[in-house]
Amino acid sequence: MSNVYNEARAALSELIEKARLQRGDTVVIGCSTSEIVGSKIGTNSSPETARAVFDALYECAKEQGVYLAVQCCEHLNRAIVTERAAAPFAEVVNVVPQPKAGGSLATMAYASFKEPVVLEEIKADAGLDIGFTMIGMHLKKVAVPLRLENNKIGEATVLAARTRPKFIGGVRAVYDEELL
Numbered sequence: 723m724s725n726v727y728n729e730a731r732a733a734l735s736e737l738i739e740k741a742r743l744q745r746g747d748t749v750v751i752g753c754s755t756s757e758i759v760g761s762k763i764g765t766n767s768s769p770e771t772a773r774a775v776f777d778a779l780y781e782c783a784k785e786q787g788v789y790l791a792v793q794c795c796e797h798l799n800r801a802i803v804t805e806r807a808a809a810p811f812a813e814v815v816n817v818v819p820q821p822k823a824g825g826s827l828a829t830m831a832y833a834s835f836k837e838p839v840v841l842e843e844i845k846a847d848a849g850l851d852i853g854f855t856m857i858g859m860h861l862k863k864v865a866v867p868l869r870l871e872n873n874k875i876g877e878a879t880v881l882a883a884r885t886r887p888k889f890i891g892g893v894r895a896v897y898d899e900e901l902l
Contacts, residue, residue, distance in 0.1 A: 723774040725876070726758060730778035732872040733850055733880050738786050740868050741848040741884030745787030748808055750846035750860040751779060752793040753827040757853025758876035764795065772826035775852070775875065776834060791844045792831040793857055794824040802844045802860060803828045806837040814839045847885055853878035864888050 737749065753775060755768040776792075783790045789808035794801045798817055801824075817840050819828040832838045849857045849865075852875050858865060862885035873880045887901050 723770065726771060726774040727778045729872060729875040730775045730852075731782050733852075733870055733875060733882070734779050734782045735786075736870050736872050737848055737850055737868065737882050737884075738782070738788060740870070740882075743786070743788050743848055743884075746789070747847040748789045748791050748804070748844065749783065750791045750793060750802070750844065750849040750857050751827065752849070752851045752853075752855030752857040753825070754853030754855055754878060755826045757878035760877040763853055763855070767821040767826045769821055769826050769830065771876070772821075772830040776827060776830040779850075780831075780834065790831065791841075791846055791860065792828045793855060793860060794819050794828040794840075795855075797823045798828070798840075799842070800856075800859065801828075802841045803831040803835070803838055804841065804844065805835045806839045809839070809841060809844060812839070812841045812844070815842055816840070849883050851881040851883075854881075858883075861885055 754763040755771040756766040791802045791804040819832050845862045851857045864886050865883045868882040870882050
């Protein structure tokens with residue numbers, strides 16, 4: 723589990739750096755612990771693996787001042803577990819994730835956050851998809867893929883994205899290079 727912890731921490735740290743995240747930004751995490759342990763998504767949920775991944779991600783996020791938003795599995799319509807401070811005005815829904823209905827990482831997040839809430843959706847600034855969990859619906863509108871050197875956690879492939887503001891205007895528009 724120490725390898726899983728180290729790989730998860732390295733992936734989030736690299737994402738935060740490459741996406742140029744700021745304090746208060748939100749990172750959505752989709753995670754199949756089944757894929758991490760080498761099984762097909764949704765077939766071998768692992769609370770032990772979830773603990774290692776969650777601890778790594780949460781410690782790194784707190785150090786960098788960003789929020790985690792953990793996506794539940796399809797059995798909870800990919801709802802989001804986050805801390806109330808990350809989305810103070812969002813409409814909260816009533817469900818408590820379980821390993822087989824929400825997923826092991828979402829269950830761990832709900833049990834570990836200081837003040838957990840579950841939301842139907844969020845618009846995150848960046849994301850990590852661990853094991854092909856399809857996080858795109860929870861990113862802001864213009865997602866930009868990022869290639870990470872740290873692109874494996876256990877046996878799972880890690881995909882990453884950041885977001886940027888939409889370009890508006892026409893041929894005379896001028897854009898802020900810092901927001902690209």
